[in-house]
Amino acid sequence: MTNPVTVPDETPTQRARSFYWTFGLIAGLVLFGIILLIGIVAPLVMSHSANALSSHASAPPSAKHWFGTDEFGRDMLARSLVATRLTLIMTAAATAISVVIGVLLGTGIWLAPRRVRELGLRAVEVAVSYPGLLVALIITSIIGAGAVAVVIGIGIAGIPAWGRLTANLASDVSRRDFVVTARLLGVPGRKVITRHLLPNMAEPMLILVASGFAVSLIELSGLSFVGLGVQSPSYDYGKLLIDALPAIYTRPAQVFGPALMIVLTILSVMLIGDGLAAAADPRTAQRRRKHIQIPSAGRETEVRSDSSFVSVQDLRVSTDRGTELLHGVSFTIERGEIVGVVGESGSGKSVTAMALAKLLAEGLTASASEVRVGEMDMLGRVSRRKLATTVALVYQDPGTTFSPALRMGSQLSEVLRTHGNQSKKKARELVLGALTTVHMSSPERRLRQHPHELSGGMRQRAMIAAALAAKPELIIADEPTTALDVTVQAEILREFKRINKDRAVSMLFISHDIGVVEELCDRVLVMNAGEIVEELSWRQLAERDVRHPYTKKLIAATPSLSDPLPVRA
Numbered sequence: 001m002t003n004p005v006t007v008p009d010e011t012p013t014q015r016a017r018s019f020y021w022t023f024g025l026i027a028g029l030v031l032f033g034i035i036l037l038i039g040i041v042a043p044l045v046m047s048h049s050a051n052a053l054s055s056h057a058s059a060p061p062s063a064k065h066w067f068g069t070d071e072f073g074r075d076m077l078a079r080s081l082v083a084t085r086l087t088l089i090m091t092a093a094a095t096a097i098s099v100v101i102g103v104l105l106g107t108g109i110w111l112a113p114r115r116v117r118e119l120g121l122r123a124v125e126v127a128v129s130y131p132g133l134l135v136a137l138i139i140t141s142i143i144g145a146g147a148v149a150v151v152i153g154i155g156i157a158g159i160p161a162w163g164r165l166t167a168n169l170a171s172d173v174s175r176r177d178f179v180v181t182a183r184l185l186g187v188p189g190r191k192v193i194t195r196h197l198l199p200n201m202a203e204p205m206l207i208l209v210a211s212g213f214a215v216s217l218i219e220l221s222g223l224s225f226v227g228l229g230v231q232s233p234s235y236d237y238g239k240l241l242i243d244a245l246p247a248i249y250t251r252p253a254q255v256f257g258p259a260l261m262i263v264l265t266i267l268s269v270m271l272i273g274d275g276l277a278a279a280a281d282p283r284t285a286q287r288r289r290k291h292i293q294i295p296s297a298g299r300e301t302e303v304r305s306d307s308s309f310v311s312v313q314d315l316r317v318s319t320d321r322g323t324e325l326l327h328g329v330s331f332t333i334e335r336g337e338i339v340g341v342v343g344e345s346g347s348g349k350s351v352t353a354m355a356l357a358k359l360l361a362e363g364l365t366a367s368a369s370e371v372r373v374g375e376m377d378m379l380g381r382v383s384r385r386k387l388a389t390t391v392a393l394v395y396q397d398p399g400t401t402f403s404p405a406l407r408m409g410s411q412l413s414e415v416l417r418t419h420g421n422q423s424k425k426k427a428r429e430l431v432l433g434a435l436t437t438v439h440m441s442s443p444e445r446r447l448r449q450h451p452h453e454l455s456g457g458m459r460q461r462a463m464i465a466a467a468l469a470a471k472p473e474l475i476i477a478d479e480p481t482t483a484l485d486v487t488v489q490a491e492i493l494r495e496f497k498r499i500n501k502d503r504a505v506s507m508l509f510i511s512h513d514i515g516v517v518e519e520l521c522d523r524v525l526v527m528n529a530g531e532i533v534e535e536l537s538w539r540q541l542a543e544r545d546v547r548h549p550y551t552k553k554l555i556a557a558t559p560s561l562s563d564p565l566p567v568r569a
């Protein structure tokens, strides 16, 4: 048996994925950079005014002493800035102890045999349920007050939370196909962790380190404030706060310095954490309004360029940060034709489909010399009703397409009732007809059921039925069979073929599987890095009459072409 070869998970496109610099991230980095600089420079240049006694004891704020002086005449602003170094070092040390030992503990738990792992997880959960500050307080009291003790106490108190987080992340990542494959192939546990788990967990962990740092800073300042942390003559922010406390009513300005520095430091790391989270997931980070280019009034009267049912010419899609995702994609679909789009993950297949369906995600802008479906100019203003009844979408994951809270009947008839102006009874009749068309067993009963009561194949059939019920002229199917097992996949592909033949519906069928596309489509577009690199007829593909090296690679990466899905009549 040959090893199944797939196009690698991490593609060059993904590796070259641009980093999304948000305003918050830049502001956080600048602010933290300034605080870091203060931590380095202030002890070198301000230690005299921060530490030397002077005759200006308990002075109020003035041009010379912005936050006044303490009872020994020491400048409070200088002391707050000088305290930055010790505070940052202690916070970083405590965070490092929690993270390093926590990650080791978590991976150890994940690696352990099942019973030990269960026991470890329960123990960690019990430890996490105790407030960290209380645990740190107890540990510090046992070791004895002081900077080192408080760092150790807070570091240890944070370990269980990081252990649990690591174990949870590891178990989540370990369910992914590539880890399962690695384990099946007998890759040793340690190697699985370093090669597969840790790199895939690094992103969420890095983001959480920022909030861990903020929590450590608050806890350190808290323990110094209650006298368990830094001892005189050293001082951190918390020590400065407790020293200023007796005079809080007479000289309130004394607390401004350390309080402000605590707030600014926490703000900077939280901004960095949020910014990294946003950068890690550009799709969810961009909550701005959808930008589909509204063309000039002239567009609406534009004359059709050719007789194809669908025409896309020079389609470019960019993010609102200026990154171009599609670089001039052009293709046509005739009436009743099935056009396949293949390409590895991230090549731009879905973005092309969504631009064609006028459903681009927020933050993406489309421009083209033409995007037309029938008479509809998809870059211009299109009637919602016309769009909903002309174009239907079938998504990849039938598990997430239907709301778990609603019965199938009400969801399937939604388009018909909203856009088709159909009565409840008529909509139900049409949906029943569509369910029968896709060979759904007991269609009446399915309408009364909730999505979770249907198998994956049934849900996918239901989704196709929902698409068909409105009698669309174009079906855009985005990897509609990827989530299904091979037998169901073949049945669903057969349904597509039959619907296409019976109703002369045009289809844009997206898949990363050349074998599937070869079985179903009349023509195939090969996409790579936002461009169509080759266009092939079904016959050319079947005979492997391909030119582009990327297509050749895709074909070489297709696992089982010798075992095609029997859908061609």
Ligand SMILES: Nc1ncnc2c1ncn2[C@@H]1O[C@H](COP(=O)(O)OP(=O)(O)OP(=O)(O)O)[C@@H](O)[C@H]1O
Pocket (backbone or CB within 6 Å): 013, 014, 017, 282, 283, 286, 319, 325, 343, 344, 345, 346, 347, 348, 349, 350, 351, 352, 361, 362, 363, 364, 512
């Ligand atoms: N809303 C978005 N904002 C920013 N970038 C996006 C957005 N949607 C997609 N992209 C980027 O556009 C590129 C193409 O994505 P697309 O989803 O079209 O790929 P695909 O070929 O359909 O991949 P897959 O098979 O994994 O679905 C990717 O680099 C992706 O990160």
